[in-house]
Structures are given as structure tokens and as C-alpha cells.
Amino acid sequence: GQQLNQSPQSMFIQEGEDVSMNCTSSSIFNTWLWYKQDPGEGPVLLIALYKAGELTSNGRLTAQFGITRKDSFLNISASIPSDVGIYFCAGRASGGGADGLTFGKGTHLIIQP
Amino acid sequence: GAVVSQHPSWVICKSGTSVKIECRSLDFQATTMFWYRQFPKQSLMLMATSNEGSKATYEQGVEKDKFLINHASLTLSTLTVTSAHPEDSSFYICSARGTGGLYNSPLHFGNGTRLTVT
Numbered sequence: 001g002q003q004l005n006q007s008p009q010s011m012f013i014q015e016g017e018d019v020s021m022n023c024t025s026s027s028i029f030n031t032w033l034w035y036k037q038d039p040g041e042g043p044v045l046l047i048a049l050y051k052a053g054e055l056t057s058n059g060r061l062t063a064q065f066g067i068t069r070k071d072s073f074l075n076i077s078a079s080i081p082s083d084v085g086i087y088f089c090a091g092r093a094s095g096g097g098a099d100g101l102t103f104g105k106g107t108h109l110i111i112q113p
Numbered sequence: 114g115a116v117v118s119q120h121p122s123w124v125i126c127k128s129g130t131s132v133k134i135e136c137r138s139l140d141f142q143a144t145t146m147f148w149y150r151q152f153p154k155q156s157l158m159l160m161a162t163s164n165e166g167s168k169a170t171y172e173q174g175v176e177k178d179k180f181l182i183n184h185a186s187l188t189l190s191t192l193t194v195t196s197a198h199p200e201d202s203s204f205y206i207c208s209a210r211g212t213g214g215l216y217n218s219p220l221h222f223g224n225g226t227r228l229t230v231t
Contacts, residue, residue, distance in 0.1 A: 031219075033219050033220075035222075040122075040204075040225065040227060041224050041225055042117075042119065042206045042208075042222035042223050042224045042225045043157070043206075043222045044222070045219050045220075045221060045222075048219045086154075088156060088157070090220075098147070098159060098162040098170060098172070099147045099159055099162065099208070099220060101220065103156045103157050104156065105155070105156045106154075106155075106156055108154070
């Protein structure tokens with residue numbers, strides 16, 4: 001099956017800094033999704049990407065679907081305290097799980113005041 | 114749109130009892146919902162697919178008699194943890210595909226249920 005590598009595993013940054021995280025896969029994906037999960041809550045969809053090369057923004061967040069269809073990145077500009085949480089990438093390809101998704105292991109974002 | 118509500122948010126039960134968790138799609142119909150389990154600082158692990166009007170499909174290693182799933186309507190799926198034991202303590206999350214239920218629709222997640230078995 002597909003494997004999804006998400007990095008970094010954790011990030012410790014100062015408020016106001018920009019953040020970048022990425023996911024790479026061993027096979028081609030047709031869809032990339034980025035979610036954020038706050039402690040004790042379910043993941044919330046941030047950005048959905050459906051075409052190779054697609055670049056989509058949602059406020060201070062920007063995500064891109066890699067040209068090779070094997071990677072995606074998420075950038076957060078000018079981080080603020082409420083950006084703290086776990087960010088998951090998820091990819092969908094033929095032969096995926098029943099929910100069609102393969103999840104990354106998450107990037108824990110910690111912001112130091 | 115595409116709001117998924119999960120209830121309860123947290124529950125504490127005694128070992129040997131059963132616990133029911135509800136997952137509702139509030140503003141759309143979901144013929145398929147999914148149930149996940151998440152351990153601390155881990156990613157989501159798919160447990161089963163809940164199909165409206167038919168039996169649930171379980172992932173390998175998930176005991177179907179332990180985790181009973183019922184999808185009685187287009188807006189409600191329930192997960193019952195039967196004869197719960199401390200090792201069943203975890204964060205359980207449901208999800209549903211967005212409006213139209215197209216395969217490439219993003220999944221929308223409930224807020225999760227923290228189960229603690231004492």
C-alpha cells in the first residue's frame with residue numbers, strides 16, 4: 001500500500017514566524033488534503049487539492065499539490081498562538097483504504113511566545 | 114456546510130459495561146461514515162466503514178463483535194464498544210464524506226469522543 005511521510009514531526013517556533021511542512025508519498029496521489037487537529041477534538045479540513053501543480057490559499061495558509069503528484073506542502077505565514085496543534089496531510093489514490101485516504105503521522109506545531 | 118456532530122465528547126465507564134457513541138451528519142446525508150481510533154500523538158487509525166442499510170466493513174484486526182456499528186439512517190451512525198476494558202480507552206473519531214458523497218469529496222470529521230474505561 002501507499003506510504004506517506006510527513007515532516008517535520010514537531011516544530012518549535014516563535015510567534016510571527018512562517019511555518020512549512022510537507023508530505024511525500026511512495027506512489028501517485030489524486031487528492032491531497034490538509035487537516036488541523038486541536039487537542040481533544042477531531043481534525044478540521046484546511047485545504048483540499050485536486051490537481052497537480054494546484055496552489056491554494058486559505059487565509060494565512062497555502063498548500064500546493066506537487067507536480068509529480070507524490071508530494072504536497074503546507075505553509076503558514078506569520079504564525080499566531082491559535083495555530084498550535086497537529087497538522088495532518090492525507091492523500092487519496094487508487095487502491096487506498098476503505099475511506100480512500102492515507103494519513104501522514106502529523107506535524108506537531110508548538111509556538112513559543 | 115458538511116458538519117459532523119459526535120456525542121458524547123467524553124465518557125467514563127466501568128470495565129465490563131458497554132458504551133454507545135453517536136455520529137451525525139447535520140446538514141447533509143451520508144450513506145457512508147467511517148470510524149477511527151487515535152492514540153496519543155498518533156495518527157488516525159481506520160477501524161471500520163459504516164454503510165447505511167447494510168453491515169459495516171471492518172479493517173483487519175478490528176473485532177466486529179467488540180465494536181458494533183449501526184448505520185440506521187442517512188444521518189446517523191453509532192459505534193458501541195461492548196464489554197469495555199481499560200485497553201479500549203482511546204479517542205474515537207467518526208467522519209463522513211461531504212455533500213454528494215463523491216469518492217473524491219473531502220472527509221469531514223466529528224469532534225471525537227474520549228473514552229476512559231476504569
